[in-house]
Every structure is written in structure tokens, then in C-alpha cells.
Amino acid sequence: MNTVPKVAVVILNWNGLHHLQKFLPSVLASTYPNLQVVVGDNASTDGSVAFLKGRYANEVTVIENKENYGFTGGYNRVMAQVEADIYILLNSDVEVTPGWIEPVVQMMQADELIAAAAPKIKAYRKKDHFEHAGAAGGFIDKLGYPFCRGRLFYEVEEDKGQYDTSGEIFWASGAALFITGRHWKMSGGFDERFFAHMEEIDLCWRLKNMGYKVMYCAASTVYHVGGGTLNAEDPFKTYLNFRNNLFLLKKNLPAARAAWVISIRFGLDLIALLRFMGEGKRKDAWAVSRAHQNFVRKVFQRSPVAARQALGGQLPPNMKGLYKKSIVSQFFIKKKHRFSDLDPADLE
Template identity: 70%
Template sequence: MNRTPKVAVVILNWNGLRFLQQFLPSVLQSTWPNLQVVVGDNGSTDGSVDFLKARYANEVTVLQNHQNYGYTGGYNRVINQVDADYYILLNSDIEVTPGWIEPVIALMESDDQIAAAAPKIKSYNRKNYFEHAGAAGGFIDKLGYPFCRGRLFYEVEEDLGQYDESGEIFWASGAALFIRSKCWHEVCGFDERFFAHMEEIDLCWRLKNMGYKVMYCAQSAVYHVGGGTLNTENPFKTYLNFRNNLWLIKKNMSAMRSTYVIGMRMWLDLLALLRFVGEGKRKDAWAVSKAHQSFVRSFFKKSEVRSRKSEVGSEEALTVRELGGGIISGHEPLTNNHQLSPNKSGLYKRSIVADFFVKKKTRFTALDPRDFH
């Protein structure tokens, strides 16, 4: 590298004081020479901002949002104010390891077509195991179900070195997402309608539809607590996952393909709803129903200018622009001169649901590599 790229680690915080106290020191010990650490606060009420300004006034740039805009809106507003060659979107509940930045940036600098990348994401509480949100890189099947190398549905693998080779993936986890700044702005950042969950898959899918690559870097590792804001049993998380997965398909597949896939997914989601009822999880079952209702209503809403009630219950008026599939408030995107064909690498040509639940393929290594693009 002739010039050391400027890297900005951007942590979005919402009432995560305990995580900042525990994990921010490891981030500040990072050895990348041209590094800025930014904490964007999403309207916290737990003293996070006061703590940062008192303890890390000279080491951390604090940017404040006046309310909770969710993961998507919060990051869009914060990153708009950050100037760097690369952004690293990092969850506040992550412990980084020595030298975690260097191998990922070296990988991305080696190929201009690499837009985003992810390190190996392991569990903070079970250090030898992968973590649910990201593991060793994300993939997606023909029906739009995302999954990870090292984690299929609820089965999480132990890290025995089986995924120690870097390579191309379909999506990088938002828990520790490296992205070129020019690519972030080229696709207008996150789609704020997602609020949280699967927004990084949408971002990566849009990049891949433009021909860019998304990579997994095995030489970098971080440890993720997971479930810091919404735990796995939260019905709101169920709602977001089911609704956002349908949006993901509608936005990024062709019209003909998405119509077929959404029809299939509606029936499969109904089975999931009935399973929740059978398990006594009626709130989760209702969340699936609400997700479908919200998805159907979205067809009748205008996308250019909307005034809406945010998911967290506060009123906000957003002027949004839909360009290249992304929605971002108050930001003009760069001109899109990227004309490569869509990059399908990491797309699984079979059904991961059928392979996992019917054929009992519970590990990524059981999947046939020939079934991937």
C-alpha cells in the first residue's frame, strides 16, 4: 500500500454503557496507524455520552442523534459525518483481537472490486465456537433464507480450523462490517425501512447486484456477545426478521423470481407461525402475522416522500430517496458508474430449509460445494 488508508471504526450505541465500558478499550488498542474511533449515540438515556466525554474525550469522536433511529437510520446519520476510506461498522458488544484490522484492509486493498468484508466472528461466551450472527461468512439460498458458514439455523459449530481459508461470501455480518466508503455512498447506505435485522444482507446484495465482491477474512477474529439490544426470544425481533426477509427478496430478486419466491415463503412462514402456536409462543406467532400485514401494506405506500411513525413509537418525518435500492435521509449518492454483471457468488442453488430439516445436514461442510454459485 503506497498510502495508509484512513479507517474509521464506527460504533452505534443505544443505552449500551456497560458494553462501552467493557469492550471499547480493546478497540482503542487497535494498531492500525491511520485510525479514527467514532461512537454514534442513538439518543441514549443511560449516561453513555457523559461517560465517553469524561473518559475518552481525546480518543473517541462522539456524534449524537437526538433519538433512536434504529440500526439503519442511526448508522446512516452518523456515517454521513465521517470522512474515511473504509468504515468498520462495529457492534458495541464486540471484543476485538490484536491486529484485527490489518488483514482485512490488506485483503480489500488487493482488489478494487471488493466492496465489503467480514472477519471471523466467534462467541464471546464460548470462545471456541462461532457466533450466531455472522460466524465465518454469510450465504443465502434460492428462497432467500440467509445462513452462515459455521451456523445453520440453531446449530452453531465449534471452530476447529475448518473455515481458516479466506474467500468470497454473499453477505458480511453487520456486527463487524468492513466497507469501502465510496461503495457505502454509491448504494446510499442502509435502507432505513429495515430499522434493524437483515439490513446488512440487503446492503451486500445490492453491492453484489452491481458486480462487487463481498469477502470473508479468516486471518481476523472478533468475539461477539450477541443479543445485546434484542434477545433471541423477543417477538419484535421475530417481526423484523420475517418482514425484512420478504423485503429483501422483493428488492433484490427479479420481479418474476421474487413473485414466485414470496409466494413460497408465505406458505413456509405460515408453517413457522403454526409451529410457534404449537410451542405456546403466541406473541411470536402474532409477530409473523403482523410481518405479513406490514409487507402487504408496503405495496400501497409511496416511496419518494413518506411521513411515518417509527418502529420505536416516536413520530418522525423522513424525506427519502430510493436510488439503487437504498434509502437514506438527507444524502446525495455518488454517481453510479459501476456497470458489471450481478455477482452471484455465495448463492446456494438449493433449499437450506429442506437440507437442514429434512436431509439433516446440520453443518456447512455437509453442503455440496457444487451447489453454490
């Protein structure tokens, strides 16, 4: 009997043929002994499926979605057709390194409370620096602003080994997300209302509300290009980020706390809208307004994925990785631009 946990690397693709050609070989070169590589395709029109079936017919399982369901819907449909002890949700624009899977699996196997984990995520184009979307693990402040160890807002740090200690975090980046099959099914997967952006934070928050752990594994490194689907200048990305952050708060905070935090966020978002206007970014300003309108229309709509679920009993919520202060004030007013500048006593 094979006692090595089965791991499935699941890559969601949408018109990413160039990324698959460049980065899939590094995934297939992984040394983990019980590995399945799956590419789920969101109705690409660039020849991705033909390439995979022609070049990697014996090495890659291809699952085709009938249409582009976005990051959340696409993954939910693909993952329903894959069985594994541990899933790795991996962006198509990620280059992996030798031995990247083994230390994370070892960490997860050592503690049954660990539901999800993240490797160190560095920038593909600037490999001595962390990457914006994950870095050395995700955290969140008391007002719901996400940030990373190694990246606060637009300040991305050089990796000098300062975050080479593994430990608990609040959220793991969807660019390279390890999650056990049991916890994926228990949580219900991604909330498809998010479409893309912050869906992994919502998933991790739900798991933490159930009492489970999310970890950062410093012994594993991947390199992420970033911005492969929506670049930072796309107003649709602005819309998703502002709207989904409000969904995140409404779903995962207690009702009274959520109402208080969201009221503050509306005011701060208004400041952001005015800043966009002052910078001549009218489409981004309008995106913030549309985000608020959409949230208000759906504020009483029940989420298709429950905010808290349990299997075999309820554990107390685990808020490790919650920053007790405002990262906005710490960064913009007190000029603390590195994670190491923050007082560790202010982290749960």
C-alpha cells in the same frame, strides 16, 4: 503524504454503557496506524455520552443523534458525518483482537472490486465456537433464507480451523462490517425501512447486484456477545426478521422471480406461525402475521434506497455465495447440520 488508508471504526450505541466500558478498550488498543474511533449515540439515557466525553475525550469522536433512529437510521446519520477510506461498522458488544484490522484492509486494497468484508466472528461467551450472527461469512439460499459458514439455523459449530480459508461470501455481518467509503456512498447506505435485522444482507445484496464482491477474511477474528438490543425471545425481533426478509426478496430479486419466491415464503411462514401456536408462543405467531400485513401494505412502496445503482458503468451481477438449493430442506429433511455437509457445487 500518508498512503495508509484512513479507517474509521464506527460504533452505534443505544444505552450500551456497560458494553462500552467493557469492550471499547480493546478497540482503542488496535494497532492500525491511521485509525479514527467514532461512537454514534442514538439518544441514550444511561450516561453513555457523559462517560465517553469524560473518559475518552481525546480518543473517541462522539456524534449524538437527537433520537433513537434504530440501527439503520442511526448509522446513516452518523456515517454522513464521518469521512474515511474504509468504514468498520462495529457493534458495541464486540471484543476485537490484536491486529484485527490490518489483514482485512490489505485484502480490500488488493482488489478494487471488493466492496465489503467480514472477519471471523466467534462467540464471546464460548470462544471456541462461532457466533450466530456472522460466523465465518454469510450465505443465502434460493428462497432467501440466510445462513453462515459455521452456523446453520440453530446449529453453531466449534471452530477447529475448518473455515480458515478466506474467500467470497454473500453477506457480511453488521456486527463487524468492513465497507469502503466509496461503496457505502454509492449504495446509499442502509435502507431505513428495515430499522434493524437483515439490513446488512440487503446492503451486501445491492452491492452484489452492482457486480461487486463481499469477502470473508479468516486472518481477522472478533468476539461477539450478541442479543444486546433484542434477544432471541423478543417477538419484535420475530416481526423484524419475517418482515425484513420479505423486503429483502422484493427489493433485490427480479420482479417475476421475487413474486414466485415470496409466494412460497408466505406458505412456509404460515407453517412457522402454526408451529409458534403449537409451542404456546402466541406473541411470536402474531408477530409473523403482523409482518405479513406490514409487507402487503408496503409492497408497492418504492424503496428510498435503489435496488441497483451504478457508478462509472454497470458490471454484471455477482451472485457468489448464493446456495442453489433450499437450506430448509437440507437441514430439516436431509439432516445436513454443518456448512461442510453442503455440496460445494450447489454454491454459485
